[in-house]
Amino acid sequence: MEVPVETPAKVTPETPVTEKPGKIEITQQPNGNAIVTPKKPDGSTYPPGTKVEIPGEDGNTITVTIGDDGSGEVPNDNLPKTDIPGTGRVTEPNKKPSQPVDVTTPARKTPTVDVEQDPKTGDVTVTPKKPDGSTYPPGTKVEIPGKDGNPITVTIGEDGKGKVPNSELPDGKVPGTGKITEPGKPAVEVPVETPAKVIPTTSTPNADQVDTKTTNDNGAKSNDSQNVLPNTGTESNATLASLGLLGMLGGLGLALGKKKED
Structure with missing residues (x-):
């Protein structure tokens, strides 16, 4: 006698969910690249191959793959122009994504x-x-x-x-x-x-500049200036005195000559 036998349905084990991270650390380097390090609640890191999604521009996400050191890197050029606050998720290999956690994606550094x-x-x-x-x-x-x-x-x-x-x-x-x-x-x-172009300036003579020759002449006048007064043609006192003396001698000579004739 045949007895019907029912074959039980194949049970597919449910894919486990990635443990919710305690935080997703993002550290920006001097060149602007962002180092992403998701950490479990106990502070340990996730295994290599783990995917991390963080918020990007225009509602898009930035995905980074975690390496052997527990971190991944986002090039500066792939970062948003401004800080983007939002949530991030972590997905370990062969597991479902974790529950979201708050994270802010930093703005790219500009040259x-x-x-x-x-x-x-x-x-x-x-x-x-x-x-x-x-x-x-x-x-x-x-x-x-x-x-x-x-x-x-x-x-x-x-x-x-x-x-x-x-x-x-x-x-x-x-x-x-x-x-x-x-x-x-x-x-x-x-x-x-x-900047604006530089307009060359034209140098002008200094009105306060003193003629060196004039300054030096103030200390010692030339012999010519002792003989003739400038711009007048008038002889100096020494010349006038000499002429006066000659005139007196001439007058005296004439007087003596006249007396001798008398």
């Missing part, structure tokens, strides 16, 4: 453009710098605001700098947004102010 003007020539030295302070490679293009909305483009040399002649600068200061384009990479926008 800077140093603009230094020579006060004498007016020429400007442009030095773009990465978030960690290092310079950009040769061939990098930098655009700074110019006159009438036209940008001034500078090519960076071996020393990490570029030059803008005074003649190419605007008549007044122009604040605005500049661009740094490293070879093979997309442009990065940075705030920058372009």
Whole structure:
């Protein structure tokens, strides 16, 4: 006699859920890259291959894979422009995602453009710098605001700098947004102010300047000035006295001659 036998359904073990982290640590390096380290409630780290999701721009998430050291890295360029608060999740290999925890994704660090003007020539030295302070490679293009909305483009040399002649600068200061384009990479926008060109000043004679010759003459007059008074033609006292003496002698001689005749 045949007895019907029912085969029990296959039981699939339920996929375990990743333990909810105590926190997700995010540390930003000098170059802007973010180090993400999820930690369990007891402070221990998650195994390699664990995925961590943190909030990104426009509602998107940033996913990072944890390595052997218990951390993962997000490049600076992949970070949002501003801090993004939200929640993050951790998913261990072969497990379901954890319950969310609060976390804030830091804003990316932006490069800077140093603009230094020579006060004498007016020429400007442009030095773009990465978030960690290092310079950009040769061939990098930098655009700074110019006159009438036209940008001034500078090519960076071996020393990490570029030059803008005074003649190419605007008549007044122009604040605005500049661009740094490293070879093979997309442009990065940075705030920058372009200085005004230097207008050369015309030097004028100093009205208070004293003639050296005149000053020296005040101490000792020349012999000529003792003989003739300037601009008058009048003889000096010494000359007049000599002529007066000669006149007296001449008159005396005439008187003596007349007496002798008498």
